[in-house]
Structure formats: C-alpha cells, structure tokens
Amino acid sequence: MSSAWSPRRKVELAASRYPARLRWLAALLVVPAIVLSQLPGWAMLLLLGALVVLVRGWRLPQPVALELHAQTLTVTGQHTQVMERPLRVIRHGPWLAMQTPKGWLHVFEDQAPVAELQPFYQWLWTNRKHS
Structure with a gap:
C-alpha cells in the first residue's frame, strides 16, 4: 500500500x-414458498432441484482489488472498471455495495x-x- 501522504491507495x-x-440463505427463503404452493409433488421436486442447481451456480460479483487515484477509483475483478464518479453506493456497517x-x-x-x-x-x- 502507498504511504499515508500519497494520493494513490491500493x-x-x-x-x-x-x-x-x-x-x-436465499434458497432457504424460497423453499417454504415452493413447499406451501399448491403445485403437485412432482413439480415441487422439480423446482427444488432446479433451485439447488441455480443456487450452486450463482456467484456474487466481488472485486479483487481497489485502487484510488487522485480523482478516479479503479475496481479490478471480473472486469476492470474505472469510475470518476460513483453511481449508487450502499454502505451498511462494514459491508459496501457499489453500482458500476x-x-x-x-x-x-x-x-x-x-x-x-x-x-x-x-x-x-x-x-x-x-439527486
């Protein structure tokens, strides 16, 4: 990481x-809705199996590195993105979500x-x- 006086942080x-x-957790929230629905048993089993497959394949996009220049933020992850101005940002405690x-x-x-x-x-x- 850069020194405290440097305008560049990584x-x-x-x-x-x-x-x-x-x-x-998302899967556990959906399972009761499927089970309590009025679907036949075979359809419930099919939906529950599809839910497991979908949940296992879903990946939350996360950055690998953040780099702050004087006026831009570079986010390195699946795609490298440079932001001069942030879009929506949600910060709840130590969790941060930013829209790019x-x-x-x-x-x-x-x-x-x-x-x-x-x-x-x-x-x-x-x-x-x-806004």
Whole structure:
C-alpha cells in the first residue's frame, strides 16, 4: 500500500465467506414458498432441484482489488472498471455495495481491514451523486 501522504491507495481484497452464506440463505427463503404452493409433488421436486442447481451456480460479483487515484477509483475483478464518479453506493456497517456501469459489486468486512478501506469509503461518500 502507498504511504499515508500519497494520493494513490491500493488494497488487495481477500475472498469472503459471506457470498456462500447469502446464496444458501436465499434458497432457504424460497423453499417454504415452493413447499406451501399448491403445485403437485412432482413439480415441487422439480423446482427444488432446479433451485439447488441455480443456487450452486450463482456467484456474487466481488472485486479483487481497489485502487484510488487522485480523482478516479479503479475496481479490478471480473472486469476492470474505472469510475470518476460513483453511481449508487450502499454502505451498511462494514459491508459496501457499489453500482458500476457493469453491475453491482460487493465488498464485505472480511475481505480487508476497515482501516485500509476507509479512504475508499471517504472517496465514495464525497463524490456521490446528489439527486
């Protein structure tokens, strides 16, 4: 990481354990709706099997690295994206979701220490769009 006086910051993000938990939590919320529906038994089993396949294949897009230049934020993940101005940003405690032109990206608390992410939180807050 750069020095405290440098206008450039970079943080490498570790893998998070939360996306897997969110996938299975979403499945647990859908299962009662399928079971309580008035569908025949074979249709319920088919939907429950499809749900398991869909949940196992779903991947939450997460960045691998964040780099803050003087006026831009570079997000490296599946696609490298450069943002001069953030779109919508949701921050709830140490969890951060940011909308980019290619979709939503999520940064969880276990990917990096909050102290390393603080400059990114500040940049996103001060450069946000006011509607």
